[in-house]
Amino acid sequence: MSVASFLAAEHPTAFSFEVLPPVRGKSIEQVFKTIDRLMPFNPAYINITTHRSEVVYRQIASGVFQRTAERTRPGTVAIAAALKGRYGIPTVPHVICSGFSRTELENVLIDLSYLDINDLLVLRGDRAKGESRYVAEADGHQHAIDLCRQVSEFNRGMMIDGSQHEPLGKEFSFGVAGYPEKHEEAMNIETDIEHLREKIEAGAQYVVTQMFFDNSRYFSFVERCRKAGISVPIIPGIKPLTSLTQQTLLPKTFHIDFPVELAEQFRRCKSNDDVKSLGIEWGIAQARELKQAGVPSIHFYSMNASASIEAIAKAVY
Numbered sequence: 001m002s003v004a005s006f007l008a009a010e011h012p013t014a015f016s017f018e019v020l021p022p023v024r025g026k027s028i029e030q031v032f033k034t035i036d037r038l039m040p041f042n043p044a045y046i047n048i049t050t051h052r053s054e055v056v057y058r059q060i061a062s063g064v065f066q067r068t069a070e071r072t073r074p075g076t077v078a079i080a081a082a083l084k085g086r087y088g089i090p091t092v093p094h095v096i097c098s099g100f101s102r103t104e105l106e107n108v109l110i111d112l113s114y115l116d117i118n119d120l121l122v123l124r125g126d127r128a129k130g131e132s133r134y135v136a137e138a139d140g141h142q143h144a145i146d147l148c149r150q151v152s153e154f155n156r157g158m159m160i161d162g163s164q165h166e167p168l169g170k171e172f173s174f175g176v177a178g179y180p181e182k183h184e185e186a187m188n189i190e191t192d193i194e195h196l197r198e199k200i201e202a203g204a205q206y207v208v209t210q211m212f213f214d215n216s217r218y219f220s221f222v223e224r225c226r227k228a229g230i231s232v233p234i235i236p237g238i239k240p241l242t243s244l245t246q247q248t249l250l251p252k253t254f255h256i257d258f259p260v261e262l263a264e265q266f267r268r269c270k271s272n273d274d275v276k277s278l279g280i281e282w283g284i285a286q287a288r289e290l291k292q293a294g295v296p297s298i299h300f301y302s303m304n305a306s307a308s309i310e311a312i313a314k315a316v317y
Contacts, residue, residue: 002090002118002119002173002205003044003045003090003092003119003173003175003206004119004173004174004175004205004206004232004233005173006044006045006090007206007233007235007296007297008205008206008232008233008296011296013290013291013294013295013296013297013298014043014044014296014297014298015038015041015042015043015044015297015298015300015313015317016043016044016045016046016047016235016297016298016299016300017038017043017046017047017299017300017301017302017309018046018047018048018049018299018300018301018302018303019031019034019035019046019047019048019049019079019083019302020048020049020051020303021048021049021050021051021075021076021079022075028075028079028082031079031083032086034302034306035083035087037306037307037310038302038306038309038310038313039087041310041313041314041317042317043089044089044090044297045089045090045091045092045119046083046087046089046090046091046092047091047092047093047094047121047208047299048076048079048080048083048091048092048093048094049076049094050076050093050094050095050096050125051076051099076093076094077093077108077111077112077115077117079091079093080092080093080112080115080117081115081117084115084117090119091117091119092119092120092121092175093112093117093119093120093121094120094121094122094123095108095109095120095121095122095123095147095151095174096122096123096124096125096147097123097124097125097136097137097140097141097142097143097144097146097147098124098125098126098127098134099125099137099140100137100140101137101138101139101140102139102140102141102150102160103139103160105141105147105150106150106154106159106160109150109151109154109172110168112172113168113169113170113172114168114169116169116170118169118170118171118172118173119172119173119174120151120172120173120174120175121174121175121176121177121208122144122147122148122151122174122175122176122199122204123144123147123176123177124141124143124144124147134185143195144176144177144199145195145198145199145202148174148176148199148202148203148204149202149203151172151174151203152202152203154172155167155171155172155203173205174203174204174205175204175205175206175207175208175235176196176199176200176204176206176207176208177207177208177209177210178196178207178208178209178210178221178225178234179192179209179210179221180209180210180212180217180218180220180221181210181212181217181255181256181257182255183195183255184255189224193224193225193228193230194228196225196228196230197225197228197229197230200230200232204232205232206232206233206234206235207225207230207232207233207234207235208235208237208299209221209234209235209236209237210237210254210256211237211238211239211250211254211256211301212236212237212238212256213238213256213257213258213259213262213282213286214257214258214259214262215236215286215289215290217257218236218290219293221234222234233296233297235295235296235297235298235299236290236295236298236299237299237300237301238283238286238287238290238298238299238300238301239300239301239303239305240276240279240280240282240283240300240305240308240309240312241266241275241276241278241279241282241283242272242275242276242279242304242305242308243272243275243276243304244269244271244272244275246275247266247267262278262282265278265282266278276307276308279305279308280308280311280312283308283309283312284311284312284315284316287312287315287316288315288316291316298316300312300313
C-alpha cells in the first residue's frame with residue numbers, strides 16, 4: 001500500500017517523522033539512532049529530506065578562488081533504500097526542483113524505480129543561500145507543479161526527451177507541501193490554495209503542511225482547501241521548540257507566527273532546557289487536539305528534536 005493510499009484509508013491517527021541525511025563525511029549511525037528512538041511508536045512512514053547544491057568558493061592558489069557546487073547533505077536516495085531495508089516501513093524521499101535539472105531529476109526517478117521506492121514528497125525547495133529570490137537551474141523547474149507533471153509523465157513512461165517507454169515499475173505516489181499561514185511568495189492565501197489545487201490536479205495525492213504552532217491555522221486551512229475542491233488528506237506537520245534562537249529564527253525562516261500565549265511563555269524562557277520543556281508541553285497539547293480531530297497522521301519535523309518528539313509521542317500515542 002502506498003503512503004497516499006494509507007492516508008486516505010480509515011485508521012487511527014498515525015505517527016510519522018522526517019530525518020535529514022548526514023552532513024557530508026558523517027556516518028548514517030546518527031540517523032539510525034534517531035529512528036531507533038522513535039520506532040516504539042510504530043511510524044507509518046519516514047520522510048528523508050533532500051538538499052540542493054550550494055556554490056562554494058575555494059582558494060586553489062594565492063589569490064585565486066575556484067567556484068564549485070557542493071551538496072552538504074547528499075545521499076537521500078541511498079538512505080531511503082537503507083531505511084526501507086533495515087526497518088521494513090515505507091520511506092518517502094523528498095524530490096525537489098531547487099538545484100536540480102530535469103535530467104538529474106529523471107535520473108533520481110529512475111534510481112528510485114529500480115529500488116522499488118514508490119513514495120515521494122514533491123517540493124520546489126529553497127532558494128540558494130544569498131539569493132533574494134528563487135532561480136531555477138538551467139533546464140530545471142521554476143515551480144513544484146512542473147515537477148509534479150514530470151513525475152506524472154514519468155509514471156506514464158514519458159521521458160523528458162519526448163520518448164515513450166513502458167513504465168519502469170510501479171507508479172510513483174506523491175504528496176506536496178501546503179502552507180496554513182501562506183507561502184512567503186504567494187500574493188494571498190486564496191492564490192496559494194489555488195496553486196495547491198493545481199498540484200493536486202497534476203497528480204499529487206496528499207498534502208503535508210509547513211510547521212505551525214496554532215492549530216486553528218491548520219483547521220482554517222483545511223476548511224479553505226475543502227471549499228476550493230481539494231479533497232485529498234491534509235497532514236499536519238509540527239515541530240517541538242528546542243532552543244532560544246528559534247524565537248526569531250523560525251518566524252524569519254519559515255514565515256510563521258507564534259500564537260500570543262506561546263510567545264508570552266517563550267519570552268519567559270531563560271535557557272534551552274526551559275524551551276525544550278515548553279516545546280514538549282505545547283507539542284503534547286497540539287498533538288492531542290489534532291488526534292482528537294481525527295487527522296490521518298501527525299508528521300513531526302525531527303531536526304534536533306528527536307528527544308522532544310519521543311516525549312510527545314509517549315503522551316499522545
